[in-house]
Amino acid sequence: MTGATKVAVREVYLDYNATTPIDPEVREAMLPFLSDEFGNPSSVHPPGRRVRKAVENAREKVARLLNASDPSEIVFTSGATEANNMAILGATILAGRKAGHIITTQIEHPCVLGVCRFLEEQGFQVTCLPVDRQCRVDPESVLEALTDDTLIVSVMLANNETGTLQPVAEIARLVKSKRPDVLVHTDAVQAIAKVPVDVQELGVDLLALSAHKFYGPKGVGALFIRKGVEIAPLLRGGHQEHGMRAGTENVAGIVGLGKAAEIAVRDFEVVTNHLWNLRKRFLRLLDELPMTRLNGHRKHTLPSTANVCLLGADALAVQANLGQRGICVSVGSACSSGSLKPSHVLRAMGLSEMAAFCSVRFSWGKFTTDDDIDYALEQTKEVVTLLREITLPEEIGVCDENCPCFFEGAGVA
Template sequence: MKEVYLDNAATTKPLDLTIEAVSTVMRDYYGNPSSLHKKGIEAENKIKECTTYFANVLGCTEDEIYYTSGGTESNNLAILGTAWAYHKVGKRILTTAIEHPSVGDVFKHLETQGFEVLVIPVDEKGYIGEKFLEEAINEDTTLVSIMHVNNEIGTIQDIERIGKLIKTKNPKTFFHVDAVQSFTKVPISVRKAQIDLLSISGHKFYGPRGVGLFYKSKKVRVLNQLHGGGQQKNLRSGTENVPAIYGMYVAARYAMENQQTLLASYLEAKTYLAEHILGEIEETYLNGDTIDKSAPHILNIGFKDVRAEVLLHALEQHQIYVSSGSACASNKVAKSGTLAALGLKDQALDSAIRFSFSKDITKEDLDYCIDILKKQVALLRKFTLGGKKR
């Protein structure tokens, strides 16, 4: 039976290049990068090679790059570290209604600690209310956190315009961007967008799981969340995961050097699948912005009168793998906060499937997916959500 993996926004399959790089560094560069002897220096030099590359890609300096265990840690470090570092300056912090749980839940936690949390609403396509943002920023606002590309619907925020808006209203307000879904897929420059803090996760672009990147502008003070050996300028203690960091670097180089080809392939697959589903399966609808205006690798479609979780498992029986929302919450029976923020109601919240694409998807894969979808949706629609016949 054919296997079709369409859950690449959750995680991508590592490149052979990535696996080989990780293996080589584990085998040959096993020294602790904090050690003063030759093996330690060799490992440290591998990290420096990665850091030079990432600083160049992001448009920052090398001493503004840090490594973490992934997007969740980077987001937590950015938000908690900055909020507490400046809590005596002001306790108003802003985020949006469609953030990943590793941002949204941190803000909820800080609200219980006495911070004033304002949530920026979005329109029916997922774009933030810039007027609300502008009016919400005052002299007590220390942090604004906004994701670049939404992980469920692929909406791309104009972070350069948003960054300018924030700094115009209050130059002392820091701007954090969750770039987990956008890095290597949508252009980003921390200088042009006036970004102070940025989060990246390696496994979203063919790198290893369990490794991420955190950019922090030198002008921002962030309180460390881990205490120990004082690695990474005392901001993130713990021996660096050199093999994973190097694997992330190799994957990023591949994704950036082949960016034009990769993005074209994602968009081609997304367009093809969307046209066939929306055109050939009745009562289906697109969530988010149009195909060409949203991120090229994410497609979110609702199937009326079909529970997403049931359809997901029906597809799984045919080795087609998709998602019903954020991967960090998709194993829970819960409505999508992102879709609710768009204004979707009741059953529509529970009928959305996310398809996300990689370089490995072929037209044959998509045709197989379309064929199975038609059959399974027709079958499932014979029953109501309660399991009774119409």
């Protein structure tokens, strides 16, 4: 292990974008459906009816969270990966289309980019739009990419690596003004419970979310399908979820998702104020540690995420050393962090391989304290300073001449 080994005296979890702890209220709400309330919601006897009522109650809570016009617009899934696949495949190949055009961005989550690559292999045309150096897509570029063959536009609401918010509402407005028949889909996984997510204001047709990103259980999510929008189901063979998702419902998970949605609405103002205060506290790192840069937009951002380029310190070494000190951080998406390739998001923003390999994601949540942030800052400064002293530049690489880290006024401390 590079650097001095320290025994962790405490654990500070700063990887909330990967997953969140289950809220105690959510756990309590789920427990009856893991014991006495074991009925199948499709059964017509009393145990089945009680469970069906719980599922529909959860559906109403998720609809309220998103400001959906009707609970029937919510389809429960196993998570956001399934929801995103259902949305994109259901609007294209599963709907009987043999060809067509899909518009997305270079910074999407792997579950969106992966399904788009699959469709490309099947003969569909895919346009992956670039982003600027602050990780934002230009809405006009979406409009310019529209063709007569475009079937669906998929742009995430908040980037999972940088926290940057995308102008989804403006994109939807522009797309619908030119092609009302084109579906607009957003992966809103990282945005839920951190910024307002209102499907009426966004104007999207399809929206995916996942419970474990906002203090609910793993293995359950939902897809919002606006009334009147028709997509084909991904899973067939049963009548569940209005025929849109075959298979016996994950009742305990769905109840947990509903409770998490209820809490998100109830506590939104208090929690988001806390997250913004923690962000302000964390960003002192940029002033206190030389040669650091914030990756992403400073204004259009989640309050709970900071992706920082720590020039001269290898991100994997930073992650490992912080882990020894009890601090849990990420070097990118949890779904691809096993890869030694530089982040596709940071590269799309124009960072060189060196800058990408020196970038660490810190993400906090409602259970994070001021003291947690202070401890993480102290340990990060110590670890990075040590690694810079013992790491040769050639061990990391050389920045490209166009790397934004070296643009005048780019934010290098």
